[in-house]
Amino acid sequence: MKLLDQTLQRIKPLDARAMAKAQAHLDELTKPPGSLGALEDIARRLAGIRGEVPRRLSRKAHILMAGDHGVVAEGVSAFPQEVTPQMVFNFSRGGAAINVLARHASAELVLVDIGVASDLPELPGLLKRKVAPGTANLARGPAMTREQAIAALEVGIEVASAKIEAGNELLGIGEMGIGNTTPSSAILAVFSGRPVEEITGRGTGVDANRLRLKIKAIQQGLAINNPNPDDPLDVLAKVGGLEIAGMAGVILAGVAMRVPVIIDGFISGAAALVATRLAPLAGEFILASHLSEEPGHAVALELMGLKPMLTMQMRLGEGTGAALGMTLVDAAIMIYHEMATFSQAGISGALKS
Known part of the structure; x- marks a missing residue:
């Protein structure tokens, strides 16, 4: 089997559970939900690809x-x-x-x-x-x-x-x-x-x-x-x-x-x-x-x-x-891991609808 065919067969979807967990954490950070735009999307996408948002990219x-x-x-x-x-x-x-x-x-x-x-x-x-x-x-x-x-x-x-x-x-x-x-x-x-x-x-x-x-x-x-x-x-x-x-x-x-x-x-x-x-x-x-x-x-x-x-x-x-x-x-990785959550900062979070 060609390498191309083998590679295509290995492709699987993003990890939806990891993305939902990442989104929940992003929503707890000290900011209005979604206010960091593309940075949040990057972090969420990384979670879906890797299973979690890495602490840092080593290489x-x-x-x-x-x-x-x-x-x-x-x-x-x-x-x-x-x-x-x-x-x-x-x-x-x-x-x-x-x-x-x-x-x-x-x-x-x-x-x-x-x-x-x-x-x-x-x-x-x-x-x-x-x-x-x-x-x-x-x-x-x-x-x-x-x-x-x-x-x-x-x-x-x-x-x-x-x-x-x-x-x-x-x-x-x-x-x-x-x-x-x-x-x-x-x-x-x-x-x-x-x-x-x-x-x-x-x-x-x-x-x-x-x-x-x-x-x-x-x-x-x-x-x-x-x-x-x-x-x-x-x-x-x-x-x-x-x-x-x-x-x-x-x-x-x-x-x-x-x-x-x-x-x-x-x-x-x-x-x-x-x-x-x-x-x-x-x-x-x-x-x-x-x-x-x-x-x-x-x-x-x-x-x-x-x-x-x-x-x-x-x-x-x-x-x-x-x-x-x-x-x-x-x-995006630094924001995800280094920004405080509302509870950590002692700030009232956004009201839940």
Whole structure:
């Protein structure tokens, strides 16, 4: 049996009893019920995933998947494909935004070459798990074979499982891949049924002409490949990306091993859409960090029933929003365990209706 099938079979619902117990404790804290909003929801969700709200998160890992895309040949990006390996070098040296924010969140940054088009040398912190040297051009045919899509999902499962077994209690996901908002928009178009032009944004800041090329490439790819929305693997293989598949695998491993996964913006949102179509219960284990400036992100979150913690006008990727979200998970845990209850503080509680 494939690792993917084994992982999907291990997925179970949240612990409703633990969530009710956590909610009762939250309601006894010295505040009006629900007044800490998303922080309370995070604590309650952690209880459902873990069986209780942990006292602290001993270790966190942020997994960044890097891969290239053949669709850049259609002129969909303002940056050349060479930027992907150049940024991987930057990540390895610790100089990118995600390096700074992962350090801020006290999270280990795990770099994975799952599909960079060029051969990378041995670099500090880089896992070389290349499934293919980038995807094919989705505007001209399938981006991947079904076997490649499964292999990339399983890379994500393997990397995440190893980090969880090493003691990590919270996972974040991020990506690097020039052109990857194009397959993300294509995935969202299939699952949402929305018009491509409505959910496709400027990504790295493309001008109006490149935006037209991007929309045309996606429309052409959908027409040529005819991905089946009822078959998530078909969608992923035909119009997806290797790093998108890898992130979806990370989510599935976290769900199967009952470790929360915090997603970033639009591209990790597309990965989460794939994961939740493969395993509908997965959405209950996902924490949405922020609302991206990409127009499709709000649609993706709505499809999954997720609410973002932050609105920061961010659209960088790399998992920068997820790293910021990790600090809010820490805050939610501290609130849950360190804030006084009404009885402890000697304060009259809210009147019961």
